[in-house]
Amino acid sequence: MILGGIFCLVISLFETFNSGTHSEGHEHLHHHLKPLSKDELQKLSLSQMSDLALQVQVYCLIMVTPRLLLHWATANDTWSKHCDKSVFYTSESSKALEAFDLQEQDEWVRIRKAIKHAYENAGDLRWFFLARPTTFAIIENLKYLVLDKDPSQPFYIGHTEKSGELDYVEYDSGIVLSYEAMRRLIEMFKDEDKCPERGHALWKMPEEKQLATCLKYSGVFAENGEDAQGKSLFNKKSVSTLISDSMGQNPADVVEACCSDMAITFGGMNPSQIQVLMYGVYRLRPYGHDFQDSLTFLPPKDSDND
Amino acid sequence: MKLTGVHSVLWDGERLAEGRYRMQGEDGHIADELFKKVRILCWVMTGPSNLQSKARHVKATWSRHCNIVLFMSSEEDRSFPTVGLGTGEGRDQLYWKTIRAFHYALKNHGDEADWFLKTDDDTFIVVDNLRWILSNYTAEQPIYFGKRFKPYAKQGYMSGGAGYVLSKEALRRFVEGFSTKVCTHTTSVEDLAMGQCLEKMGVVAGDSRDTLHRETFHPFIPEHHLTGKFSKTFWYWNYCYYPIVEGPQCCSDLAVSFHYVDPVLMYTLEYYTYRLRPYGYQHRYQPPVPAVLSLASHTGKPTTEAQRLDDRVKEKSVSTNTMNPRAEKVKTTGTTYHKVTNAAQGRNITDRITA
Numbered sequence: 001m002i003l004g005g006i007f008c009l010v011i012s013l014f015e016t017f018n019s020g021t022h023s024e025g026h027e028h029l030h031h032h033l034k035p036l037s038k039d040e041l042q043k044l045s046l047s048q049m050s051d052l053a054l055q056v057q058v059y060c061l062i063m064v065t066p067r068l069l070l071h072w073a074t075a076n077d078t079w080s081k082h083c084d085k086s087v088f089y090t091s092e093s094s095k096a097l098e099a100f101d102l103q104e105q106d107e108w109v110r111i112r113k114a115i116k117h118a119y120e121n122a123g124d125l126r127w128f129f130l131a132r133p134t135t136f137a138i139i140e141n142l143k144y145l146v147l148d149k150d151p152s153q154p155f156y157i158g159h160t161e162k163s164g165e166l167d168y169v170e171y172d173s174g175i176v177l178s179y180e181a182m183r184r185l186i187e188m189f190k191d192e193d194k195c196p197e198r199g200h201a202l203w204k205m206p207e208e209k210q211l212a213t214c215l216k217y218s219g220v221f222a223e224n225g226e227d228a229q230g231k232s233l234f235n236k237k238s239v240s241t242l243i244s245d246s247m248g249q250n251p252a253d254v255v256e257a258c259c260s261d262m263a264i265t266f267g268g269m270n271p272s273q274i275q276v277l278m279y280g281v282y283r284l285r286p287y288g289h290d291f292q293d294s295l296t297f298l299p300p301k302d303s304d305n306d
Numbered sequence: 307m308k309l310t311g312v313h314s315v316l317w318d319g320e321r322l323a324e325g326r327y328r329m330q331g332e333d334g335h336i337a338d339e340l341f342k343k344v345r346i347l348c349w350v351m352t353g354p355s356n357l358q359s360k361a362r363h364v365k366a367t368w369s370r371h372c373n374i375v376l377f378m379s380s381e382e383d384r385s386f387p388t389v390g391l392g393t394g395e396g397r398d399q400l401y402w403k404t405i406r407a408f409h410y411a412l413k414n415h416g417d418e419a420d421w422f423l424k425t426d427d428d429t430f431i432v433v434d435n436l437r438w439i440l441s442n443y444t445a446e447q448p449i450y451f452g453k454r455f456k457p458y459a460k461q462g463y464m465s466g467g468a469g470y471v472l473s474k475e476a477l478r479r480f481v482e483g484f485s486t487k488v489c490t491h492t493t494s495v496e497d498l499a500m501g502q503c504l505e506k507m508g509v510v511a512g513d514s515r516d517t518l519h520r521e522t523f524h525p526f527i528p529e530h531h532l533t534g535k536f537s538k539t540f541w542y543w544n545y546c547y548y549p550i551v552e553g554p555q556c557c558s559d560l561a562v563s564f565h566y567v568d569p570v571l572m573y574t575l576e577y578y579t580y581r582l583r584p585y586g587y588q589h590r591y592q593p594p595v596p597a598v599l600s601l602a603s604h605t606g607k608p609t610t611e612a613q614r615l616d617d618r619v620k621e622k623s624v625s626t627n628t629m630n631p632r633a634e635k636v637k638t639t640g641t642t643y644h645k646v647t648n649a650a651q652g653r654n655i656t657d658r659i660t661a
Contacts, residue, residue, distance in 0.1 A: 082584075140584035243573045254366065254573045261581045272533045275554075279532055280578030283559040286371075286434035287593065288337030295586040305554035306590065 031167075032230070033157055033223040035145045035262065041294040053295050055151065056143040057084040059125040061114045063107065064099060064133050065091040072097055074271040075133035078278045081300040082139040084125055089114040108207045109197055112189055119182045126151035128182055131174040134267060135236075136274050138281055140297045141264045142176065145225055145233060147295070151178040154220040156212075158265075159234035167222040168212030172236035174265040175211070176225070184218035191217070231260040236267040239277065275305070282306035337434050339599055341373065344437040346471070347419035348372035349407050352427040353379050353395045357386050360427040363569040367576040371433035372423070374415055378407040400466070400496040405484065412477050420445035422477050425469040430567040430575045435560040436471060439514055439522060441596035445474040450504060451514040453523035453563070454547035455497075461511040462547045463501020467565040468525040470497070472509070479507035515548065516558040517594065523563045524556075527571060531556040531564075559591045 044052070060083035064072040072088065076097060080086040088099035091110060100117065102110045111130070118128055127146055131137060149155055155178035158169030169175045177185070188195045195214035199205065205213070212222055225233040235242060242258050250257035269277065282299075283306065299306055348369055352361040361377055365386075369375040380399070382390030391406040393399045404424065411422050421440055425431060443449055450472045452464025464470035472480065480503060483489030489503035501511070514522050524531055525542075535552060536542050543550060550556075567575065 138584050140587050144585035239574055239577065240570050243570050243577065247570065247573065255577045255581060258573070259577060259582070261583060262585060263582060272529050275533045276528045277578075279528060279554065279557065280575070281582060281584055282587065283554075283557075283589070283591070284432075284528075284561055284575075284579055285559060285583070285589070286337065286432055286579055287438035287560050288334065288340055288434055290333040290336070291583070292333060293586040296588050297584070297586045298588055299590045 031160070031221075031223055033145065033149075033155075033225050034228060036148045037228060038294075040148075044294070049294060052147050054124075055126060056147055057125045058127045058129055058139055058142060059084065059118055059122055060086040060137075060139070061118050061128060061130045062086060062088045062133055063110060063114065063130070064088050064097075066094045068133055069094060069096060070271050071133040071274075072099075074274050075136075078274055078305065079137050079139065081303050081306065082297075083129070085123075087114075087118065087121075088133075089117070106198065108199075108210050111207055111211065112197060115177075115182060116186055116189070119179075119186055122179070122182075126179040128177045128179075129174060130171075130177065131265070132171070134269075135172060135174050135265050136267070136269060136277055137174055137265045138263065141233065141262045143295070143297070144262060145264065146176065146178075149178070152180050154178060154181040154184055154215075154218075155223065156181050156215050156220050157223050157225045157234075159232055159236065160222045160224040163209060166209060166212055166216065168209050169222045170234070170236055171206070171208040171211075172267045173234035175208070181215065181220045184220055185211075185215055188214045188218045225264065227260040227262050229260070231263075233260055233262060233264040235259070235263060235265055238268040238273065239266055240273070241268065242266075278305050336595075336599060337437075340434070340437040340441060340596075343598055344421065344440050345373040345419045346421045346423055346433060346436060346440075347374040347376070347411055347415050348423045348425065348431065348433070349376040349378050349411055350425050350427055350429075351400070351403060351407070352377050352388065354381050354383065355395070356427050357383065357388065360569065361386070361388075363572045364425075364427055364429075367572050368431045368433060371431075374419055376407075376411065376415075378403060378410075398494040401491055401494050401499045404496045404500065405491065408472075408477060409481055409484070412481050416474070416477075420474055421471050422474070423469060423471040424466075425563070426467050426565065428565065428567050429467060429469045430564045430572055431469055432560070432562055432579050435522065435558075436562045438560055438593065438596065439516075439562065440471065441598045443473065443512070447473055448475045448479055448507070448509040449473050449512045450476045450509055451512040451523070453521065453525050454511060454514070455501075455545045456547040457545060458498050459501045459505050459511075461501075461505055463498055463505075463511065465523070465525045465565075466497030466500075468523040469563040469565075470500070470523075472504075476504060476507075476509040479509055480504060483507045513548075514562070516560055516591075518555075518558070518591065519548070520551070520555055520558040521548065522558045522561055524561065525565050527564055527566050528557065528561075528575070559589065560593060 060080055062075055062080060073096070076088065088097070089102055089110060090099035091105055092103060093099065093101040102113050104110045104113065129137060129142060146155070155176065156169060157176040159173040160167050161170055194217045199210065227233055239259065243254065246254045246258035266277065350361060350364055350369065365377070377386060377388040378391055379388040380391055380393045380395045380403070382388060389410060391403050393402045393406065407424070408422065423431070423436065439451065450464065450470055452470030453468035454462045455465055456462045480489070483503050483506065488506055492502065493499050516522060532554060536550070564575065
């Protein structure tokens with residue numbers, strides 16, 4: 001048994017060394033990804049702007065299970081309405097809510113299937129956002145982040161973490177993929193050695209790392225989404241946790257130090273907190289402050305909580 | 307009536323510039339104009355044992371947006387700073403503190419403000435939205451606003467915890483009521499007593515709801531109003547002057563107050579109100595611009611935010627469709643490019659100026 005264990009250890013070390021090769025360097029220039037500045041935005045012509053506006057349509061893949069029914073219903077009722085297309089992919093069907101039933105218990109397998117389905121049904125949409133319903137996303141700010149990024153280039157964006165040599169995007173704060181990244185990923189799905197569907201039971205990696213590995217093999221690298229000040233746009237913690245943390249660390253400047261004005265995701269919030277966040281993001285505001293943003297996003301139809 | 311010390315926090319122009327945050331690329335000229343035209347003195351009911359646990363967070367957040375803010379305590383504290391009212395602490399002292407605080411405010415700052423707001427140290431206020439409501443009235447009108455309750459007074463009274471605001475004339479009459487003994491310390495139930503005194507002095511209880519009749523002053527935290535189902539036996543149902551709405555329409559986009567707000571929520575609401583926003587989002591609710599602003603006086607009629615947005619687009623191009631020329635072709639659910647008509651947006655803009 002010890003020999004078997006050593007054998008597996010050696011194999012996995014061997015794989016780690018092999019996955020270290022980078023392909024084109026020019027695609028890996030930005031480990032930190034920021035939105036266009038206001039000055040740069042204003043230099044664009046109106047027709048360039050309208051082209052970009054169309055290009056940034058987002059397909060949301062929301063991975064649900066009946067166990068997460070409350071969060072599923074909440075995501076359905078709140079932020080997912082702001083995606084250009086949102087599809088809930090479930091492990092098994094629920095009588096309460098509609099979803100695309102993948103009939104699959106393994107989450108990594110579900111993610112693979114969902115990605116394939118989304119890519120095939122994308123229509124004109126070129127950006128993809130993958131998340132669990134426990135994550136809240138502000139899609140307008142996601143669009144702002146990727147506005148000037150070409151989706152026919154590979155992009156894999158979110159909150160990045162490092163595990164040994166592997167940079168990966170955290171699942172809990174949402175994963176952004178461009179059309180080209182999706183295409184390469186689906187191609188890599190065919191390689192059962194580098195990107196197995198059902199990995200070795202003994203060395204089951206979390207989905208986020210499996211995804212990162214497959215993408216890395218196809219020359220796509222994780223990039224950290226940040227604002228102009230370097231604040232993370234993707235958060236797996238709740239707003240109140242981040243505020244609490246800031247009260248402890250920066251008591252003189254709690255809000256300034258805490259979170260980005262253009263934050264994209266927050267995680268770990270219960271359904272009631274999500275409803276409050278929805279109100280806080282899309283409705284509550286101080287009268288008399290205009291922004292003159294370069295793009296306009298209209299409110300979704302048939303909705304009254306935004 | 308002897309007050310200990312005349313210490314107050316006066317936010318002069320320079321310090322104000324620091325305290326009032328401007329977001330990147332933000333045009334706050336309307337908010338700035340209202341700041342000058344609708345001057346609000348905020349006084350916060352607090353006490354020595356609450357300074358570090360509660361009042362400190364009020365000081366760090368919403369109170370910076372007031373023209374003047376005073377922290378009222380039984381005792382003076384020069385370092386915080388607080389005004390000493392010379393009372394005791396505790397629920398039975400609430401009306402005494404209120405009486406003395408309002409007298410102090412009129413005497414020491416009567417010329418520097420048009421409106422006088424009272425809050426608790428666990429009340430959160432969006433001062434800019436209060437200015438929007440008040441801009442349709444004048445300081446010379448005897449009127450006050452808050453979360454309106456109906457019992458015990460003919461025209462009702464305003465909930466203490468949700469905050470209430472008096473016009474200068476209303477404040478003058480309140481003080482006059484005491485000097486002529488028309489009003490006295492009748493009960494320690496501060497908000498009810500206020501309501502009864504003001505009613506006697508001919509001050510009108512105003513309607514603080516927005517143009518869609520949604521409440522702006524709230525006696526509980528946002529979560530309770532947005533998601534809570536108040537039990538049918540809960541006292542609240544019998545107290546509210548206007549019909550209670552549960553769910554998202556409970557609360558105006560231009561909410562003014564929430565109550566029972568703990569420190570974490572205080573900073574969270576400041577973040578939600580003044581910082582976190584969805585880029586480019588055209589809000590469903592487009593409040594009318596008050597006539598008192600110079601913008602409206604240029605065009606000669608009230609305009610909405612959406613109209614100003616359209617005007618700006620028209621300046622740049624021939625058609626307002628130019629930004630999203632092929633938008634109609636995109637036919638997916640939840641698309642952000644639906645052409646939302648006024649009806650679908652639920653707009654029901656009544657002219658507040660003539661209301």
